[in-house]
Amino acid sequence: MSQAGAPRITAFVCNWCTYAGADLAGTSRLQYAPEVRIVKLPCTGRISPLFILKAFEGGADAVLVSGCHPGDCHYTSGNYHARRRWGLLRKLLDLTGIDSRRLQFSWISAAEGQKFADLINDLTAKVREAGPFAGANPARKRLAPAPEEAQGPRRES
């Protein structure tokens, strides 16, 4: 989390459903917590486990992965492939210390702007409650120049 205590949440979403859902939340003027950074991919099937690891390595307090509902994939089966991978990956990460408070999965369609806003608010509240992940995050890169040496606003927790 940044110094202000805002959690850093990385969201990997598919282009066709969840990104459009987020867009709808915006155009509908729905308010939701601003701590989420969205990374748009063509399909959840493109979301490699490496992306999730990289987000945690870079200091994310939580990662959200979201795409089209089962049966609705723009590419027919990308989300089915992805679901199977995550069913195993999330267990492996949990075993090694990245538990389900830090890694969330959801299906959000292009019509579900409200669900997107609610999910981000819920997730943000959950991550705030869990606290900053930095100290306990096993994937975290602890290499950057020390914060006291960095100029300008402190960006590392």
Add this chain to the structure above:
Amino acid sequence: MKSLSADRLQDLAAALSAAGYRVVAPVEADGVVRFAPWSPGAAIRTDAVPVNSLKDVFFPPSEAIGRWRRSGDGFDAIETRPEAPKTAALAARPCDVAALAMLDAVFNWDFRDSFYDARRAATVVAALACSEADEECFCTSVGGRPDAAPGADALLRPADGGRTLIVEPLTDQGRDLAAAASGVLQDGAAAPDAPPEVRRRFDIGRVGAWLAGNFDSPLWKELSLPCLGCAACAYACPACHCFDIQDESGPNGVVRLRNWDACGLGLFTLHASGHNPRPDQASRWRQRVMHKLAYAPERFKVAACTGCGRCGRVCPRGMSLADTAERIAAAAAPAAGPAAGVPA
């Protein structure tokens, strides 16, 4: 004569720690003995050769050698110094100490490596003469001895059937170490134990002569066939010293890292074009053997192998440099004829 009861090595470590030394020694964690920082209460294991070597103290697997912070559109360099606390390396084996000649030479060859040198200067090495040798040990084949450690600052020599360690300072740093530990050392005579017998496996001169003329020998293919192409041997080796430079960036800036690398890995010589001048494991294994027993002796007058035997102990296939050298020595024997005709 100064000495120490063998079961009081921990007290020696504690005394050195109290005198301001960081102590590294063979300690066990999760069933594996490693050369690692000693902490109070940890037993110092003299009954096992650590899985890693003394090299790690001077040349760690990864270290930051440069750092830059973001500044506007550019970067400002942050002065990066080696972490080199005053250190005492206890109970290093003679074969590990022997490898320091190779490391000193290569890290001060055409460029003085301030990171290596700083730690070398800050570290006093107290070697432990061996009281036993296993089947992988072959120091005597490459000019070493189990009971002498030229290059160390002090030698701990087992005596009285292993109950006592005679402390023999060899340098001023070693005398400082003995002085810092004087509270746990005692005076009096002790009878040094006979060193273990380490079988001489090959004639290094004969191996060198064969290497000089057999770069293209078909024997390389055969010798390398069991090799799976990992870096276990190189990383366990006290004399291997290859590294890779990687820059890793973060939100605040960039860190330049020096990471271990090894000639057994296919990526080691892979060009950006896709061409690999060492395209197979035979050429990689040849490089490893040549570097150790031909190139290093030619360039630095010292073999890059000290016979510690770790390669054979850690190899998932049990390959060792000694086995290879033995085969080469047999190939070089006049009676055996040309290299291709070596009996298996």
Add this chain to the structure above:
Amino acid sequence: MSPTPSLREDAARLLREGRVKLVIGYRAHAGGGQGPAVPEGACRAPLAGGGGRRPAFIEEAHRAGELVFDGACSQNLAAYLKKPEVRARMPLAIVASEAVGRSLVSLAAESQFAQGALLALAFRGERYEGVKEVEELAALAREAAPEPRRDPDIGRRLAELAAWPAQRRAEWWSARFSRCTRCYACRAACPGCYCQRCVTERNVPQWVSTAALGHGNYAWNMIRAFHQAGRCTLCGACASACPQGLPLMLLNTFLAAQAAEQFDVEAGLDPAAKPLIGTWDPEDDNSFFT
């Protein structure tokens, strides 16, 4: 009774008749060296010593007499099928303990060798079963292990870990991964790790840091284990290859149990099995999605 006479006869016959160009097996090694592997995963004797076995590559029938087989033959020879030098000598025969047999079945399911390119000189325990095709190996494997085999000690340790808070698990694993030197002996020893360019070697961008530091070691160990999910036959080669004694079998066993529990998959029993990751089912678990 020693099984080696019939093993040697079969190996010599296959070579003599030209059915194979190479037999990969085990030979005795006078010098000792690394003894039987320790697939338990936690530790290994620092001074291994003791009568070792070494891989043997036999191309001439008259050398088949070098072959031996006994309980000390614990190296997984199936890992050699990824070496180009070995692949160039197909068709070949390979001395296959139960563990090697399961690896071969798993590799056959992943189309890693052509039909007829590989024969097994199969063992069940120390009993020699003769020359087997891959389908027969699979039948042997199913017969030998009708129920999934899991090390109960590893099961207990996993249960213990599961009861801890996440932070304690993270700290426990980080302490172990911190010893990883990235020598990749785990990858080299694994028959299933056959990617021609491993993900750690993909550097545009550098997905997995090659530094032997916390972040790189965590990412590497996660990716290595995850790439084996539903494929690992629990032979233990990675764990016994690890010089640092990292508890890799905890990760492998955990994922194998998950693959079985969630998807009813047991690797190394069916040469026609579809890959777990790479296929899907509309009925897969959906309960973790909001």
